[in-house]
Amino acid sequence: MFYLTDIRVRFAPSPTGTLHIGGARTALFNWLFAKSIGGVFVLRLEDTDLLRSTEDSAQGILEGLKWLGLEWDEGPGKGGNYGPYQQSKRLHIYNEYLEKLLAENKAYYCFCSPDELKIERDNAMQAKRDYKYSGKCKCLSDSKKAELLSAGKPAVIRIKAPDEGKLIVQDLIRGNVEFSNSLLDDFIIAKSDGWPTYNFAVAVDDYCMKISHVIRAEEHLSNTPKQMIVYNALGFPLPLFAHVSMILAPDRSKLSKRHGATSVQEFRDLGYLPEALLNYLALLGWSSGEDIDFWAIDDMIKQFKLAGVSRSPAIYDIGKLTWMNGHYLAEENTEKVMVLLENEAKIRGWLNDNNREYFVKVIRLVQNRCKTLLEFFNMADYFFEEVSSYDEKGAKKYFNHENSLKILNDLNEIIKDTGEFKADSIENDFRHRAETLNMKAGDLIHPTRLSLSGRTSTPGLFELMEVMGKEMCIKRINNAIDYVHKLNLSN
RNA sequence: GGCCCCUUGGUCAAGCGGUCAAGACACCGCCCUUUCACGGCGGUAACGGGGGUUCGAGUCCCCCAGGGGUCACCA
Numbered sequence: 001m002f003y004l005t006d007i008r009v010r011f012a013p014s015p016t017g018t019l020h021i022g023g024a025r026t027a028l029f030n031w032l033f034a035k036s037i038g039g040v041f042v043l044r045l046e047d048t049d050l051l052r053s054t055e056d057s058a059q060g061i062l063e064g065l066k067w068l069g070l071e072w073d074e075g076p077g078k079g080g081n082y083g084p085y086q087q088s089k090r091l092h093i094y095n096e097y098l099e100k101l102l103a104e105n106k107a108y109y110c111f112c113s114p115d116e117l118k119i120e121r122d123n124a125m126q127a128k129r130d131y132k133y134s135g136k137c138k139c140l141s142d143s144k145k146a147e148l149l150s151a152g153k154p155a156v157i158r159i160k161a162p163d164e165g166k167l168i169v170q171d172l173i174r175g176n177v178e179f180s181n182s183l184l185d186d187f188i189i190a191k192s193d194g195w196p197t198y199n200f201a202v203a204v205d206d207y208c209m210k211i212s213h214v215i216r217a218e219e220h221l222s223n224t225p226k227q228m229i230v231y232n233a234l235g236f237p238l239p240l241f242a243h244v245s246m247i248l249a250p251d252r253s254k255l256s257k258r259h260g261a262t263s264v265q266e267f268r269d270l271g272y273l274p275e276a277l278l279n280y281l282a283l284l285g286w287s288s289g290e291d292i293d294f295w296a297i298d299d300m301i302k303q304f305k306l307a308g309v310s311r312s313p314a315i316y317d318i319g320k321l322t323w324m325n326g327h328y329l330a331e332e333n334t335e336k337v338m339v340l341l342e343n344e345a346k347i348r349g350w351l352n353d354n355n356r357e358y359f360v361k362v363i364r365l366v367q368n369r370c371k372t373l374l375e376f377f378n379m380a381d382y383f384f385e386e387v388s389s390y391d392e393k394g395a396k397k398y399f400n401h402e403n404s405l406k407i408l409n410d411l412n413e414i415i416k417d418t419g420e421f422k423a424d425s426i427e428n429d430f431r432h433r434a435e436t437l438n439m440k441a442g443d444l445i446h447p448t449r450l451s452l453s454g455r456t457s458t459p460g461l462f463e464l465m466e467v468m469g470k471e472m473c474i475k476r477i478n479n480a481i482d483y484v485h486k487l488n489l490s491n
Numbered sequence: 492g493g494c495c496c497c498u499u500g501g502u503c504a505a506g507c508g509g510u511c512a513a514g515a516c517a518c519c520g521c522c523c524u525u526u527c528a529c530g531g532c533g534g535u536a537a538c539g540g541g542g543g544u545u546c547g548a549g550u551c552c553c554c555c556a557g558g559g560g561u562c563a564c565c566a
Contacts, residue, residue, distance in 0.1 A: 014566045049565055114564065121563090130493055131562085156564055174496070183494060183562090191564040198566045222495055222561040245497075245559085252558065280503095283515090287504060291514050310497095310504085313559055317502045320516040330529080369528045379527095394526095430525090445525040457527035 007039030009213045010206070011065075011072070014046040015057040018263035019064035020255055021316065022217060022247040025281040029244055030215045031070045032282070032304040042209055043075030045086045046202070048195050053088070064264035068274045069297070074209075082209040087201050094196040097204050097234055098157060098189065106233045107189060109155040110137035111148050132185035133158070157190035159200070159233060167225040172213070172242040172306045179225040187226055199223055203230035206239060215242040215306070218313075242306050245285060245313045252315060260318070267321075271373030273332065273340075276325040285310045294327065326371035334364050340373055348377070350384040358383075361467045365459040383468065387454040387476060390483065394456040398447040399484050407447055408481045410437070412474060414444075421470045423462035430462070451480035 011027040013019065019027075034041040043065070047053035062076060074080025084090055101107035110133075117133070124131035138160070140148075149155065162181045169177045189200035196204070206214060206227075221243045231238050249259040261267055267277055279295050287310070288303040329337070338360055345351035351359050362383045363376070370376045390399065398404065410433065418429050430448075434441045449461050452473060458464055465473050 012566090016566075046566060052565070110564095117564085125492085128492065154564090169495095177495070179495075188564055193564075195564090197564070202566085217560095218496065219560055220566090223566090243496080248559075250502080254559085284503065289505070291505075293515055312497045314504095315502060317516065320503070323516060326528090371528095427525095440525090442525050449526065455526085459527080461525060 006210065006212065007034065007037050008042060008209065008211050009034050009039055009215055010042040010044050010209065010211050011070075012044040012046050012202070012205075012216075013061050014049065014052075015054060015061060016049060016052040017057055018265060019061040020262045021264065021267075021277075021281060022255060023061075024064065024068060024070075024264050024277075025247060025285060026215065026217050026244055027065060027070050028068070028278060028281055029286065029304075029306075029309060032301055033213065033215060033306060034073075035301040036304045039212070040073045041070075042080070042082070042211070043072035043078075043085060044205060044209070045076060045088075046198070047086055047088045048198065048201055050088070050193075050195070060263075060265060064268075067268055068264060068278055087196075087205065090201075090205065091195070093208060094190070094201060094204055095194075098196070098200075101159065101189075101233055102157065105160075107157050107159045108138050108186075109140070109145055109149065110158045110186075110188070111140075111153050111155050112137060113154070130183070133187070135186055138186065154192040156188045156192050158186040159189045159229060161186050161226075161229050167228050169221070169224045169228070169241055170238075171221070172240055173309050174221075174243060174311055177221065177224075181225075184225060184229065189230065199226040200230055203227040203234070203236070207231065207234070207236040211239050213240050213242060215244065218243045218245050242309070244309055245311055247284065248313050248315045250315055250317070255316075271370075271375065272321065272325050273328045273373075276328040277321065279328070280321045280324050284314045284316060293324075322371045329370055329373070330368035332367070334360060334367065337363050337367050337373070341376060344377065348384070350380075358467070365463055365467060369459065382453040382455065382458075387452070387479065390450055390454050390480075391456050394446075394450045395487075398450050399480070399487060404447070404484050405481065405488070407444065408451065408477055408484060411444060411448055411451070412477045412481075415465075415470060415473050415477065418470070421466060423460070423466045426465050427462040447480070448477070452476045 009030045011023075011030050013023055013027075031041050033039065043062075045053075045058055045061075047058070058076070065072070072078060074082065075085040098107070102109075112133075120134065121131045137158070161184045163184075165181050167179045167181060169179070171177055187199065188197050190196050205211075224241060224243075228238060230236075247255060249255050249262075251259075255262045261270055264277070268274070275297070278297065282295060282300055283293070286304070287308050288305075289308065290303070292299075338356075341363065342351065345359065362380055366376055366380045370379060414429050414433050415426075418426055430444055431441050434444050445461055446456070448465075449458055450456060452458075452461075452464065452468065
């Protein structure tokens with residue numbers, strides 16, 4: 001009997017694209033599982049598809065994982081005792097096991113060309129039969145085989161698959177899932193270019209890397225019996241499996257580029273915080289049973305159980321992610337937010353060495369109203385740039401009646417007269433003046449807001465004024481007065 | 492099409508034989524308020540269908556339907 005002494009899990013993406021949120025969630029579940037029981041989280045790059053794998057993609061995936069804080073214990077850049085952690089560097093290992101299977105007559109060379117096989121497959125399809133490889137190369141004589149091999153005829157290696165009985169996948173999320181052996185054929189384990197196929201490489205690597213729990217996306221469930229055949233042929237003990245359901249787009253289809261942002265980096269660039277994305281992803285398919293929306297990562301680790309992972313596919317909802325991000329952003333340390341905004345702010349000329357303090361004050365005012373970092377740049381422009389136009393409806397309402405000029409002039413006076421330019425005292429002055437003028441405070445507040453920001457909605461006006469400073473306020477009120485003058489002339 | 496997985500409001504999701512079927516997002520009201528957010532209160536909205544088992548079924552079993560996955564010298 002084989003006992004697992006060490007808990008080891010892995011995330012094994014193929015570097016043929018970006019790290020999308022489905023992959024990120026799979027990585028997260030692996031990571032949480034490992035952390036929750038003191039296991040090891042391994043990262044392995046499955047890059048045996050030489051044509052589609054790219055270094056850029058690999059770097060992007062690594063970067064995405066790091067950004068999320070899902071650091072791996074072993075893997076690229078980290079090392080470990082079971083490397084290399086890139087399949088493209090493990091050819092000698094696969095060859096060793098390939099030769100073992102060949103020597104034990106558990107696998108055989110197949111010389112059928114892709115074209116031949118395609119024809120057989122098409123025929124089977126047309127006849128509405130299930131296609132299974134005929135197995136004709138299995139019966140090749142040794143001499144014939146040697147002849148073809150030495151003639152350099154391209155060959156793949158197939159594994160001899162049992163055709164009776166059944167395989168039971170022990171899945172920690174789904175329970176036992178049975179597959180009948182009769183459905184499987186002698187599938188290819190090594191391509192004619194000498195590289196192993198996925199199902200072979202995965203099984204060999206998971207064994208060699210002493211993986212105890214294979215936690216991966218549901219799309220791999222149907223592949224699992226094939227991998228089990230490899231395990232069995234090689235005499236490897238089986239790991240435990242856990243197949244996590246997929247994340248679907250709002251139209252219930254598989255996530256793809258046409259669904260907008262799907263990759264971790266896109267979300268980063270859109271101004272989402274890693275904590276928020278992680279929290280959202282965790283709740284999309286996992287529940288502790290408690291009624292908690294916001295999870296500190298440490299609590300997640302404490303509470304995480306594979307049994308709490310959902311079996312049904314989940315449709316992701318960017319609205320909820322955004323809502324959640326808004327909460328994280330509102331509570332984030334202002335200095336940290338500043339760091340996150342810094343680059344873009346400098347590019348826009350909003351931030352330089354002399355106005356850091358001002359910039360921080362603006363963030364403090366705006367950050368709890370933004371749902372994403374990107375929104376900050378849409379919401380705070382008037383703090384850094386001249387007001388170039390006024391909200392149309394606002395102008396109609398506050399700049400376009402007989403009292404408008406008088407009110408604006410009054411405002412200028414109030415502002416000039418305000419001794420200490422602090423939110424409290426400004427507010428006091430405003431309310432006083434409104435009273436003496438027999439107006440509502442709003443009658444003064446709204447035109448001021450529009451004058452200072454060009455908008456009808458902003459953070460609290462008096463806080464805003466304090467941050468802007470007296471000088472800027474007066475200047476903008478004067479600009480508004482000019483604007484109203486012109487408006488009157490043209491009427 | 493074969494095989495496999497899945498099915499509670501629009502979305503996420505609690506529930507594990509007895510509940511008026513939680514909660515969150517979204518949506519709609521109201522309150523707070525200088526606007527916008529936030530917050531508070533309230534509301535609309537669900538067990539895919541059909542058979543069983545049981546005193547009793549969202550919960551167990553079977554069938555159907557729908558959705559998803561997979562059937563490559565891709566991973």
